[in-house]
Amino acid sequence: xxxxxxxxxxxxxxxxxxxxxxxxxxxxxxxxxxxxxxxxxxxxxxxxxxxxxxxxxxxxxxxxxxxxxxxxxxxxxxxxxxxxxxxxxxxxxxxxxxxxxxxxxxxxxxxxxxxxxxxxxxxxxxxxxxxxxxxxxxxxxxxxxxxxxxxxxxxxxxxxxxxxxxxxxxxxxxxxxxxxxxxxxxxxxxxxxxxxxxxxxxxxxxxxxxxxxxx
Amino acid sequence: xxxxxxxxxxxxxxxxxxxxxxxxxxxxxxxxxxxxxxxxxxxxxxxxxxxxxxxxxxxxxxxxxxxxxxxxxxxxxxxxxxxxxxxxxxxxxxxxxxxxxxxxxxxxxxxxxxxxxxxxxxxxxxxxxxxxxxxxxxxxxxxxxxxxxxxxxxxxxxxxxxxxxxxxxxxxxxxxxxxxxxxxxxxxxxxxxxxxxxxxxxxxxxxxxxxxxxxxxxxxxxxxxxxxxxxxxxxxxxxxxxxxxxxxxxxxxxxxxxxxxxxxxxxxxxxxxxxxxxxxxxxxxxxxxxxxxxxxxxxxxxxxxxxxxxxxxxxxxxxxxxxxxxxxxxxxxxxxxxxxxxxxxxxxxxxxxxxxxxxxxxxxxxxxxxxxxxxxxxxxxxxxxxxxxxxxxxxx
Numbered sequence: 001x002x003x004x005x006x007x008x009x010x011x012x013x014x015x016x017x018x019x020x021x022x023x024x025x026x027x028x029x030x031x032x033x034x035x036x037x038x039x040x041x042x043x044x045x046x047x048x049x050x051x052x053x054x055x056x057x058x059x060x061x062x063x064x065x066x067x068x069x070x071x072x073x074x075x076x077x078x079x080x081x082x083x084x085x086x087x088x089x090x091x092x093x094x095x096x097x098x099x100x101x102x103x104x105x106x107x108x109x110x111x112x113x114x115x116x117x118x119x120x121x122x123x124x125x126x127x128x129x130x131x132x133x134x135x136x137x138x139x140x141x142x143x144x145x146x147x148x149x150x151x152x153x154x155x156x157x158x159x160x161x162x163x164x165x166x167x168x169x170x171x172x173x174x175x176x177x178x179x180x181x182x183x184x185x186x187x188x189x190x191x192x193x194x195x196x197x198x199x200x201x202x203x204x205x206x207x208x209x210x211x212x213x214x215x
Numbered sequence: 216x217x218x219x220x221x222x223x224x225x226x227x228x229x230x231x232x233x234x235x236x237x238x239x240x241x242x243x244x245x246x247x248x249x250x251x252x253x254x255x256x257x258x259x260x261x262x263x264x265x266x267x268x269x270x271x272x273x274x275x276x277x278x279x280x281x282x283x284x285x286x287x288x289x290x291x292x293x294x295x296x297x298x299x300x301x302x303x304x305x306x307x308x309x310x311x312x313x314x315x316x317x318x319x320x321x322x323x324x325x326x327x328x329x330x331x332x333x334x335x336x337x338x339x340x341x342x343x344x345x346x347x348x349x350x351x352x353x354x355x356x357x358x359x360x361x362x363x364x365x366x367x368x369x370x371x372x373x374x375x376x377x378x379x380x381x382x383x384x385x386x387x388x389x390x391x392x393x394x395x396x397x398x399x400x401x402x403x404x405x406x407x408x409x410x411x412x413x414x415x416x417x418x419x420x421x422x423x424x425x426x427x428x429x430x431x432x433x434x435x436x437x438x439x440x441x442x443x444x445x446x447x448x449x450x451x452x453x454x455x456x457x458x459x460x461x462x463x464x465x466x467x468x469x470x471x472x473x474x475x476x477x478x479x480x481x482x483x484x485x486x487x488x489x490x491x492x493x494x495x496x497x498x499x500x501x502x503x504x505x506x507x508x509x510x511x512x513x514x515x516x517x518x519x520x521x522x523x524x525x526x527x528x529x530x531x532x533x534x535x536x537x538x539x540x541x542x543x544x545x546x547x548x549x550x551x552x553x554x555x556x557x558x559x560x561x562x563x564x565x566x567x568x569x570x571x572x573x574x575x576x577x578x579x580x581x582x583x584x585x586x587x588x589x590x591x592x593x594x595x596x597x598x599x600x601x602x603x604x605x606x607x608x609x610x611x
Contacts, residue, residue: 059389060398081386083257087288088357088384112267121263 027052028136029071031062033080037147041075044143048135063089073133074123075140078116086123111137118144163201170204173211219449220249224261225274227254227481228387229406229491230301230434232473232513234274237453237460239476245459246452254480257386258356265437266292271446272453274300275437278358278529281549284440285530287539288357295443296435297450297557298457299525302518304433304511305361305424306409307368309401310394311500313338313350314419326505328426328580332372339379353385353393353402361403363532364427370597371581376536394418405433406491406511407483413497414487420498425509429578430516432525432553443557454561461514464492517569521553524576527587535594546590 028050032038038055045053056065059082066074066089076083111134115121118141124133167189174185189207193200225231234252237243243250255261258276262283265273280294309317314325320337323330339350354361366376374380385393387408393399395417402408403424412418424431436457443450464473474488481488490496494510497503512518530549534541575584583596 060393060396063383078260079256081256081388083259084356084386085384087259113269116264116267116269 024049024051026050026073026136027069027071028054029066029069029074030055030076031066031074031080031082031086032077033057033059034077034147037077037144040147041140041143044139045136048139050136059085062086072124073136075136076121076123078119078121083121111141114141118148120144166201166208167204170207173207177211219247219452220251221271221449221453222251222253222269223272223274224253224255224264224270226256226258226261226387228274228434229477229481229488229511230304230513231274231480232464232477232492233298233300233457233461233519234436235477235480236464236473237456239480240460240463242456242459242463243453246456248449248452248456250453252480258359262289265294265439266290268439268442271442271449272436272438274434276356276359277432277435277525277553278360278363278533279356280435280437281526281529281552282358282533282538283437284548284552285533285539285545287533293440294437294552295440295557296437296521296553297443297561298436298454299432299519299521299553300434300436300457300461300513302430302432302512302516303423303425303428303509304405305364305403306406306420306496306510307365307401307403307422307424307427308394308409308412308418309421310397310399310417311419313400314421316341317421325421326426328368328422329371331421332368332374334372335369336372336374339374343379349380350400351381351383351398353383353390353399353404355387355404356384357538358533360424360431360433360529360532361405363529363536364424364431365403366536367532367579368422368427391415391417407481407487410487410491410496411483413500414484416500419500420496420505423496423505423507423510425507427580429509429573430512430525430576432522432529435521435553450557451561454558458514458519458558458562461519463514465514467493516572520558521555522576523550523553523555524585524587526550526553527590528577528585531585531590531593534590535597541590541594546587550587 028045030038030041030053032041032055035057038057042053042055054069054071056062059080062082062085066086074086076086115137120140122133122137122140170189171182171185174180174188175182180188189200189203193203196203223234225234238250238252253270255264258279261270261273261275262279264270265275266283275296277296280296282288283292283294285291316338317325317331317334320341321330321334325331325334342349352365354365356362362382365382369376369380376382383399385399385402387404390402390404390408391412394402394412395415401421409418409420413420438450463469470489470492473492474485477488478485491511494508495504495506496510498505526549527546530546533539539545575586577585579585583593585593
């Protein structure tokens with residue numbers, strides 16, 4: 001159903017929480033289609049004492065979810081096409097809490113650059129002091145970067161496995177063709193690689209290509 | 216020699232053709248430019264990365280270039296658009312269900328936007344009477360001609376576009392799915408998404424954008440004004456490369472080659488791209504087609520040259536729909552966003568005058584001629600009072 005948002009005045013985040021820390025009352029929404037990264041981010045925020053963190057993975061009812069949640073800070077993955085939907089909300093909701101993009105504050109271009117490089121953006125409800133969100137943003141950037149590193153490590157591990165397979169197959173070809181033992185076949189690959197100043201996997205690939213041609 | 220390496224952001228749409236062809240066909244390299252094209256997923260990203268300098272230039276919605284320069288809705292970053300990447304290219308698509316409702320209440324031929332707008336107003340009224348949900352339409356961005364064309368058309372039928380219908384932003388790749396699922400009843404989006412909906416059997420193209428307005432600047436090449444001042448040589452080279460590429464795209468003999476190049480970047484069927492470039496679209500799942508040589512204009516009809524009248528028109532829509540106040544200062548800033556001088560200087564000489572084009576430069580299907588110097592008069596013609604702020608009505 002259509003809903004027209006009324007001003008909810010300043011109730012909620014102004015009141016001190018039982019935990020004492022004022023920021024634990026900040027409501028944070030994470031919009032990220034990667035569930036793993038969102039979980040990593042949520043963990044980080046909870047460790048830092050933010051208890052009201054909600055993940056929104058589904059884009060279909062994004063705006064409805066955001067309205068229902070009424071967050072103070074929205075963190076969004078820059079690879080999510082849903083960003084444009086949020087922009088409409090900020091255009092129209094001149095009611096009370098109107099989140100603005102972090103890009104609006106140009107005083108800190110270094111942190112904006114860092115955030116964009118990491119692939120995350122934040123929308124912050126007007127009136128929140130900058131210091132209060134700086135640590136949230138820093139945390140996002142480091143978690144996003146950590147996730148990217150994990151991804152890269154995973155990719156390189158996969159690559160290493162692929163190389164291993166190529167070398168094993170090349171060893172097999174040499175063992176059969178030249179009647180070598182496994183150790184001798186590997187030694188031959190390594191010696192050739194050293195002589196030609198190439199990687200072993202490159203020589204192994206050449207052996208496989210040659211074997212294919214000579215079939 | 217100055218730095219001639221450029222990073223340019225784009226959204227995978229047909230009107231990125233000149234940019235894609237300039238790079239993939241070597242027109243940019245021939246001008247001494249090394250261009251890295253970066254595919255983006257949202258207009259917000261394109262705008263922000265251009266604003267903060269991660270992109271040297273970008274494929275951008277014309278009204279966003281103006282909104283950025285005026286500082287509405289976001290940070291003020293002066294932008295200029297020294298090359299127009301495309302005119303027109305949008306279409307309004309509706310669900311088969313809504314099309315049936317419109318047909319039942321139409322007082323004439325639905326391909327006439329006056330008839331369809333009146334029919335839509337009747338459907339809206341009828342739904343209100345029986346307590347049904349208001350119709351929902353998708354568009355791509357608050358500052359877009361998709362938004363403005365939908366509103367212009369609906370308002371011509373007497374619909375209050377803030378009260379009687381819902382307009383929601385949807386990323387183009389989600390449009391078709393949203394129409395299929397009933398999340399929206401129709402949408403206005405650029406090529407190729409209308410055709411994708413028709414091919415999927417979930418939509419019927421009701422109007423080409425050019426039936427609502429004959430000539431509208433849809434996407435521009437945008438650069439920061441400061442960047443343009445510091446990189447004149449590179450910018451002139453880029454304008455030349457784009458002009459050659461636009462010419463190449465426009466030649467009917469090249470359509471298959473262009474479609475193949477585009478298909479690799481856009482990941483859609485090349486045949487559909489050929490039909491789009493030719494302006495010959497299948498408009499209904501039953502195979503009915505409609506053709507217009509104005510459907511999308513890249514290169515031809517003076518499409519590439521920036522036109523301050525187009526900037527004034529976009530600003531007038533921004534004002535009409537309550538996104539910015541009306542002032543002479545803002546209009547003059549807006550018109551400065553589409554300067555023809557850099558284009559003329561890069562290509563030498565001024566282009567021949569345009570025949571066969573609408574005399575006011577826009578050609579809207581209703582209303583008086585548009586006069587850039589009299590936006591107040593233009594807005595008064597619509598008698599739609601927009602008191603105060605736009606109302607929020609979104610989401611089901």
